[in-house]
Amino acid sequence: MYAIRLHAFGPADNLRYETVPDPTPGPGQVRISVAAAGVHVVDTALRRGRPGPFPVPELPTIPGREVAGTVDRVGADVDAALLGRSVVTHLGGAPGGYAALAVADVARLHDIPDGLDAAEAVAMIGTGRTTVGILQFADLGPRSVVAVTAAAGGIGTLLVQYAKNAGATVVGLAGGPDKVERVAANGADVAVDYLLPDWPERVRARLDGRGLTEVFDAVGGPTARAAIDLLDKGGLHLIYGYAGEGPNDIVFTEDELAERGITSQTVLGPPMLQRVGGDIRVLEERALAQAAAGRLRPAVQRFPLSDAAGAHRALETRATMGKVVLVP
Numbered sequence: 001m002y003a004i005r006l007h008a009f010g011p012a013d014n015l016r017y018e019t020v021p022d023p024t025p026g027p028g029q030v031r032i033s034v035a036a037a038g039v040h041v042v043d044t045a046l047r048r049g050r051p052g053p054f055p056v057p058e059l060p061t062i063p064g065r066e067v068a069g070t071v072d073r074v075g076a077d078v079d080a081a082l083l084g085r086s087v088v089t090h091l092g093g094a095p096g097g098y099a100a101l102a103v104a105d106v107a108r109l110h111d112i113p114d115g116l117d118a119a120e121a122v123a124m125i126g127t128g129r130t131t132v133g134i135l136q137f138a139d140l141g142p143r144s145v146v147a148v149t150a151a152a153g154g155i156g157t158l159l160v161q162y163a164k165n166a167g168a169t170v171v172g173l174a175g176g177p178d179k180v181e182r183v184a185a186n187g188a189d190v191a192v193d194y195l196l197p198d199w200p201e202r203v204r205a206r207l208d209g210r211g212l213t214e215v216f217d218a219v220g221g222p223t224a225r226a227a228i229d230l231l232d233k234g235g236l237h238l239i240y241g242y243a244g245e246g247p248n249d250i251v252f253t254e255d256e257l258a259e260r261g262i263t264s265q266t267v268l269g270p271p272m273l274q275r276v277g278g279d280i281r282v283l284e285e286r287a288l289a290q291a292a293a294g295r296l297r298p299a300v301q302r303f304p305l306s307d308a309a310g311a312h313r314a315l316e317t318r319a320t321m322g323k324v325v326l327v328p
């Protein structure tokens, strides 16, 4: 089969499109003929040799943990009725998604709901479950005034939709005019380019004196600091990613936040995401159900599997909108 393999940690060019032996499903496993494979920010860090929620892999490795497609082979003890089923899965600890064929545990499979294509299902299994997990930490309603950073991104797109569905006023912050246009089209009441130095003033002007009640923050650093400044007393700063700027650049101390009556909550990685919802599978089910019902509509940017390096480069240079998906 064709797959992307990494032989040495380093730049995106190290991702090689190669022919490798077909994988065989073991007990309790199926093999999936991959129609879509998710690319995650974490994949780019692991490629560089930086551990995150997952340890750095042994090399060579086939990256990728989010897969959707059709079951084409079953393990010895697995019900043959699964053959031909359209499924989506998060592979968990064992990568192998950037490939024409991937092996997955039966216990981790979900049927792709009607109305979703494989790429959309892949977006919901990782990005969607994270979004649903993050949302457990906020109580959004018509009185909420919510800011979302990286609002044109995979998670950001879904957070904007969820907050709008909850009746909130939504401020979508994104880098550059094309992304701002996308964020506005996705339903944000206020869409602002936070690459402009005066973006906080622009948000203030558009909100007519109202402060924010929640900031969903994927960026950290000076952007987070400026967003915290826009929060009302009693507001919530929810950190779920750092996107390169680093959490330590946030200059507010705990005391300063307390003085201003602001709570800062960090929600990172599966253990935090599943804290409220229990098993992470529950979050996956919820995410897929919300998409099937049309309440969340994932945005997807497709790349051919052979151009995984291009997909990584685009993600790292902030050149993507929506969830990045590889198509074999």
Ligand SMILES: NC(=O)c1ccc[n+]([C@@H]2O[C@H](COP(=O)([O-])OP(=O)(O)OC[C@H]3O[C@@H](n4cnc5c(N)ncnc54)[C@H](OP(=O)(O)O)[C@@H]3O)[C@@H](O)[C@H]2O)c1
Pocket: 040, 041, 042, 127, 130, 149, 150, 151, 152, 153, 154, 155, 156, 173, 174, 175, 176, 179, 218, 219, 240, 241, 242, 243, 244, 245, 267, 268, 269, 270, 273, 315, 316, 317, 318, 319, 320, 321, 322, 323
């Ligand atoms: N809490 C968790 O368990 C969890 C799980 C998954 C992902 N995450 C984090 O959530 C965030 C969003 O994930 P996603 O998958 O939806 O990605 P994404 O938003 O689709 O892509 C990342 C976006 O971050 C923004 N960004 C700002 N500064 C950046 C920088 N220095 N380098 C690269 N990007 C930068 C860019 O948007 P702009 O150009 O608009 O700024 C970029 O498009 C990421 O930080 C990710 O690590 C957290």
